[in-house]
Amino acid sequence: xxxxxxxxxxxxxxxxxxxxxxxxxxxxxxxxxxxxxxxxxxxxxxxxxxxxxxxxxxxxxxxxxxxxxxxxxxxxxxxxxxxxxxxxxxxxxxxxxxxxxxxxxxxxxxxxxxxxxxxxxxxxxxxxxxxxxxxxxxxxxxxxxxxxxxxxxxxxxxxxxxxxxxxxxxxxxxxxxxxxxxxxxxxxxxxxxxxxxxxxxxxxxxxxxxxxxxxxxxxxxxxxxxxxxxxxxxxxxxxxxxxxxxxxxxxxxxxxxxxxxxxxxxxxxxxxxxxxxxxxxxxxxxxxxxxxxxxxxxxxxxxxxxxxxxxxxxxxxxxxxxxxxxxxxxxxxxxxxxxxxxxxxxx
Amino acid sequence: xxxxxxxxxxxxxxxxxxxxxxxxxxxxxxxxxxxxxxxxxxxxxxxxxxxxxxxxxxxxxxxxxxxxxxxxxxxxxxxxxxxxxxxxxxxxxxxxxxxxxxxxxxxxxxxxxxxxxxxxxxxxxxxxxxxxxxxxxxxxxxxxxxxxxxxxxxxxxxxxxx
Numbered sequence: 001x002x003x004x005x006x007x008x009x010x011x012x013x014x015x016x017x018x019x020x021x022x023x024x025x026x027x028x029x030x031x032x033x034x035x036x037x038x039x040x041x042x043x044x045x046x047x048x049x050x051x052x053x054x055x056x057x058x059x060x061x062x063x064x065x066x067x068x069x070x071x072x073x074x075x076x077x078x079x080x081x082x083x084x085x086x087x088x089x090x091x092x093x094x095x096x097x098x099x100x101x102x103x104x105x106x107x108x109x110x111x112x113x114x115x116x117x118x119x120x121x122x123x124x125x126x127x128x129x130x131x132x133x134x135x136x137x138x139x140x141x142x143x144x145x146x147x148x149x150x151x152x153x154x155x156x157x158x159x160x161x162x163x164x165x166x167x168x169x170x171x172x173x174x175x176x177x178x179x180x181x182x183x184x185x186x187x188x189x190x191x192x193x194x195x196x197x198x199x200x201x202x203x204x205x206x207x208x209x210x211x212x213x214x215x216x217x218x219x220x221x222x223x224x225x226x227x228x229x230x231x232x233x234x235x236x237x238x239x240x241x242x243x244x245x246x247x248x249x250x251x252x253x254x255x256x257x258x259x260x261x262x263x264x265x266x267x268x269x270x271x272x273x274x275x276x277x278x279x280x281x282x283x284x285x286x287x288x289x290x291x292x293x294x295x296x297x298x299x300x301x302x303x304x305x306x307x308x309x310x311x312x313x314x315x316x317x318x319x320x321x322x323x324x325x326x327x328x329x330x331x332x333x334x335x336x337x338x339x340x341x342x343x344x345x346x347x
Numbered sequence: 348x349x350x351x352x353x354x355x356x357x358x359x360x361x362x363x364x365x366x367x368x369x370x371x372x373x374x375x376x377x378x379x380x381x382x383x384x385x386x387x388x389x390x391x392x393x394x395x396x397x398x399x400x401x402x403x404x405x406x407x408x409x410x411x412x413x414x415x416x417x418x419x420x421x422x423x424x425x426x427x428x429x430x431x432x433x434x435x436x437x438x439x440x441x442x443x444x445x446x447x448x449x450x451x452x453x454x455x456x457x458x459x460x461x462x463x464x465x466x467x468x469x470x471x472x473x474x475x476x477x478x479x480x481x482x483x484x485x486x487x488x489x490x491x492x493x494x495x496x497x498x499x500x501x502x503x504x505x506x507x508x509x
Binding site for chain 1: 368370443444445446477478480481497498
């Protein structure tokens with residue numbers, strides 16, 4: 001009887017007319033991405049939460065000088081990067097590491113270059129509050145938002161009450177960020193049988209995924225070892241041979257383990273042609289330099305990735321082919337999608 | 348000012364503590380007793396030596412602790428208790444670089460298989476080389492050594508629930 005009653009109530013709740021509660025949103029992605037996504041149960045995606053998160057992403061009142069928002073460093077046109085080697089904070093001080101691009105974040109379990117944040121909610125705390133980033137404590141931001149017309153209503157619609165808290169700010173931001181799915185590049189169109197790659201793009205693709213097998217006469221750059229399958233992302237940390245004595249310990253600063261020295265999170269290659277400069281310290285101005293690095297400039301050290309021990313020594317044509325494949329990963333609809341754009345520009 | 352100094356001090360202390368971290372394998376999940384296995388812990392446990400054909404195509408002898416011994420110590424369902432719903436349990440092995448491999452518990456249990464999978468900490472009487480150690484899973488008898496994963500940091504036991 002009680003079960004029946006509860007069930008009826010659940011059904012009634014599900015049938016409430018629109019406007020009575022936040023509307024659940026299910027993300028969608030191509031099958032070849034796989035569903036190894038990390039979506040916290042305590043922050044389900046809703047239309048209202050995502051809409052609020054988008055607004056907060058572009059909200060300059062969240063910074064101590066009212067001049068910066070998340071989008072200052074994460075610009076949609078550059079696949080949510082800013083083209084800088086190191087982004088400047090609200091106080092003008094440069095970040096120690098390059099701004100990471102934002103795409104396909106539900107598949108990322110450990111955020112930042114060193115993986116020190118276990119969720120987007122936790123990650124957002126740092127750029128919002130760190131003195132050399134946006135530099136404003138969350139409770140101060142919450143007080144500020146209460147003074148801005150419209151926000152109490154947006155928070156009520158997203159979370160059920162007018163209460164504006166730091167926790168709700170990061171939850172809404174995380175919801176918006178989870179919707180930033182890039183899956184409409186020419187490479188995706190190829191995977192879906194809608195695009196025929198050029199000869200160079202095809203060769204680059206084969207080179208990207210293959211491992212060199214001298215006995216069988218196969219040339220390969222083995223990029224897929226770390227960059228994975230069609231997502232071109234795996235949740236891994238590797239030392240990719242930038243320095244024999246890494247000045248930045250990277251993952252080691254989180255784990256304290258010697259074997260993690262100089263290890264950094266493997267970056268997604270989605271939209272990689274738009275996110276220069278490259279590496280955690282932005283040392284490479286273009287993709288040609290990145291390919292040259294993997295081909296012939298790997299620096300050896302005790303923690304160098306086992307997959308980078310042998311120099312690739314790519315030919316000039318092979319380098320061109322790899323570059324052609326990497327350019328295939330640019331998703332022009334992602335960087336112009338109005339759902340991800342600045343809502344303040346539409347007023 | 349004093350607050351800043353304190354924060355700096357805490358950061359320095361924290362970083363020093365980080366720099367002194369001992370390598371460890373943590374065993375968690377569906378266990379009666381979560382474990383933290385340090386190098387000296389493994390040396391005191393029952394040990395075994397197994398042979399693995401590595402990527403170089405040659406056989407190498409590895410020594411360490413059978414995974415079954417570790418699971419027994421953690422109170423995981425092994426042997427006679429590995430039946431019924433417990434057969435839908437798995438072991439997820441996680442490595443320092445984020446690499447993960449999975450086994451059903453039955454794959455690791457001596458009541459199901461003669462194969463002995465070990466958590467190795469030495470080869471040829473020497474500690475494992477920097478890129479592979481300090482702890483490597485060694486899974487004999489597989490066509491490729493992809494599950495013989497390097498730098499193991501966690502062993503997690505769970506029910507498959509789908």
